[in-house]
Amino acid sequence: MAVIRSERPLDWSQVAAVAAGEPLELCGDARARMMAARVLVEQIVARGIRAYGVNTGVGALCDVIVSPAEQRTLSRNILMSHAVGVGAPLGSAETRAIMAAAVNNFAHGHSGIRLEVAEQLVALLNADCLPEVPAFGSVGYLSHMAHIALVCIGEGHVRYRGERLKGRDALQMLGLEPLVLEAKEGLSLINGTPCVTGLAALAMARAARLLDWTDMVAAMSFENLRGQLAAFDEDSLALRISAGLNLVGERMRITLADSGILATVAGQRTQDPLSMRTIPHVHGAARDVLAATADVVNRELASITDNPIVAGTPDAPRVYSQAHAVGASIALAMDSLATAIAQVAAMAERRLDRLVNPLVSGLPAFLAQPGGTCSGFMIAQYTAASLVAQNRRLAMPASLDGGITSGLQEDHLCHATPAALKALEIIDNAGRIVAIELLAAAQAYDLQSIEAPRAPHTEALRQRVRCVVPTYRDDRPLADDMSVAFRMIADEAPPPLPNPGSIGPRPAISVDGAQQFARVPVTNLAAAGKVRAAASAAVNDGHAAAHMA
Incomplete structure (x- = not known):
């Protein structure tokens, strides 16, 4: 039975159930929260409110301002530069667990990605079309999620029905289009602790x-x-x-x-x-x-x-650049x-x-x-x-x-x-x-x-x-x-x-009403x-x- 991300966050046993092969679904409340958070990001961009990784560079480049015209490029480039994993790929259960935890994090409604980004991840997960994620190379969380997110934009590789495919070809087989990432989405896709939490x-x-x-x-x-x-x-x-x-x-x-x-x-x-x-x-x-x-x-x-x-309201958006990741x-x-x-x-x-x-x-x-x-x-x-x-x-x-x-x-x-x-x-x-x-x-x-x-x-x-x-x-x-x-x-x-x-x-x-x-x-x-x-x-x-x- 499907695991449903509802108004409540997933618990560890639900993430483990998805890792074992159960499908994941997003309820209406979760979708609404993500859409509301996206409005906040758009307001932050429109008003020029300084926000790390939205209109600035990342890491030691956090004080370098990025113009609105460059923000799509920033999101895409973050995935490219952070996809630095090495070694044998993770197993399917490990990859599924990370993806489930990432979707759970977005569903809190404070990441600011568009709903279609989360839905792309859910579609890959439920089709068991899994990104190829090298196991090693991370001191925290960045490289694993970068390799997963690459597939959403048509890059990287997946394992699907026993074959290794390019990300773009896999999306086409599932009837999906590569995403063009907007402001903040590149950073949101790689940030936070979903990687370790899924594995945990x-x-x-x-x-x-x-x-x-x-x-x-x-x-x-x-x-x-x-x-x-x-x-x-x-x-x-x-x-x-x-x-x-x-x-x-x-x-x-x-x-x-x-x-x-x-x-x-x-x-x-x-x-x-x-x-x-x-x-x-x-x-x-x-x-x-x-x-x-x-x-x-x-x-x-x-x-x-x-x-x-991101938090607050469209009239008064707020940005917290702290160390919760x-x-x-x-x-x-x-x-x-x-x-x-x-x-x-x-x-x-x-x-x-x-x-x-x-x-x-x-x-x-x-x-x-x-x-x-x-x-x-x-x-x-x-x-x-x-x-x-x-x-x-x-x-x-x-x-x-x-x-x-x-x-x-x-x-x-x-x-x-x-x-x-x-x-x-x-x-x-x-x-x-x-x-x-x-x-x-x-x-x-x-x-x-x-x-x-x-x-x-x-x-x-x-x-x-x-x-x-x-x-x-x-x-x-x-x-x-x-x-x-x-x-x-x-x-x-x-x-x-x-x-x-x-x-x-x-x-x-x-x-959430389903029997696991x-x-x-x-x-x-x-x-x-x-x-x-x-x-x-x-x-x-x-x-x-x-x-x-």
């Missing part, structure tokens, strides 16, 4: 799905390693005030309910290793970060991030989310190591078939360790990178878009680590020496893996199995929890954010929510 919404969706999987896979490892269920005792966990921690504890109790294996070993150890007994603490902390990040991303989507902003808060949030997911993945690798290590697992060495001719999961753990190390390098904060651009005019940089891009890379790496743990946990079940039933939910997970990947016997490249498991985690939700309490099934959510499908049952992040400082008893009152993938 996509990171939220992927991280939410990953954390759901990580809880379930951790439960499988916990059961195979014969952990002590006391680690998830509800009364004990309630002593620490954390919505995420208490939610994960509940999920672990539900997932491992009625485990014959764990009943057999109950009370045999005083404490399990930290990678097992701190699952609620580490996974829960990541969920708390996710909830906090959701607040930041939604605030960003609700904010006007242009420079300049600087994405300091969302850069910090992306760095925080990246670190949280990297930590969760690092602990997953530690559980994986315990599964393959015969000194602590109680299982055959490296989960291999008997005999020295089979290595089993020995080297797969190397891969996981390598990805953990890569995440550790990537988790260095981009928001502290700094730098100076535009002849000292822009002498403080927050690197918000690079922060979001590396968060997405860390989430992918984490998914691969958890995928290896998933395969190892399924293999461990096949080699268990305890004659006792598995928990019903972990058995459902094991069967799901075995439907697509058979037991490993060193009879095929393990990388292929790892790829299948990663796609399962990246593209699908884990089996729904039985009797879930605060974690519901896959509900539909209402978006929801593929990933996860925590209600907004609710979690509100109760982070409340007593943990309130956590168990949670609500079901659906997050878009």
